[in-house]
Amino acid sequence: QVQLVESGGSVVQPGRSLTLSCAASGFTFSSNGMHWVRQAPGKGLEWVAVIWYDGSNKYYADSVKGRFTISRDNSENTLYLQMNSLRVEDTAVYYCARWGESKRLDYWGQGTLVTVSS
C-alpha cells in the first residue's frame, strides 16, 4: 500500500534553515509528481510546492518562492523540502502528498511539525 512518511520537523529560530524529507513506498515513486502542503495550527490547507516525476519542473507558492526548494531522489524514493530564511509564519504541519491520476492529491503522509520561534 502507498505510504508517505515525513520527517525533519523541529523547532527553529527565525532566519534559520531546515530540510524536510518524505520517504515513499508502495508505489513506483519515479512515476509520480509530488507536492508539499502545509497547515498552520488551527488553520486550513496551503499548497506549498510541486515537483514533476522526473524533477524537470517545479512550482512554488508565492509565500515561499525564493526561500524554499523542492527536490527528489528517485533512487532513494525520497522527496525533500529545503527551507531557508524561515519566518514565524512558516510554522505549520508540513504534509507530502502524491500527485495521482486526474491531477488529484490521492495519498498524504501524516505530516511533520515545523515551529519557527525565537
Next chain:
Amino acid sequence: DIVMTQTPLSSPVTLGQPASISCRSSQSLVHSDGNTYLSWLQQRPGQPPRLLIYKISNRFSGVPDRFSGSGAGTDFTLKISRVEPEDVGVYYCTQSTQFPWTFGQGTKVEIK
C-alpha cells in the same frame, strides 16, 4: 490565483440526516483539456487530509457511496446522504486546474 470559497464554514448535523457543502471558485475550473479538476478532501480530527472526490464527482477508492459530488464551471457541491459519526471533521474543496493549487477555507461538520 483562483480563490475557493466554501459555505457554510460550520455545519451542525443530526446523525442519519443529509449534509451539503458548497464551493465556489473565482474563475472557471475547466482545464484546456476539457476536464474540471475539482476535488474534495476530508480531514478528521488529528488526522491528515484524505481524498474523497476528484474531478467533481468521482469517488476515490474506499470512499462510501453516501458521499457524492456535483457541479460545473465555478459552482460545486459535496453531499453526504446520511451523516455517520465518522464523518465528523473538516471538509476542503481544492482546485488543481492551474498553479498555484488552492483550497477552500474548510467546512467543519459536527454532530448536533
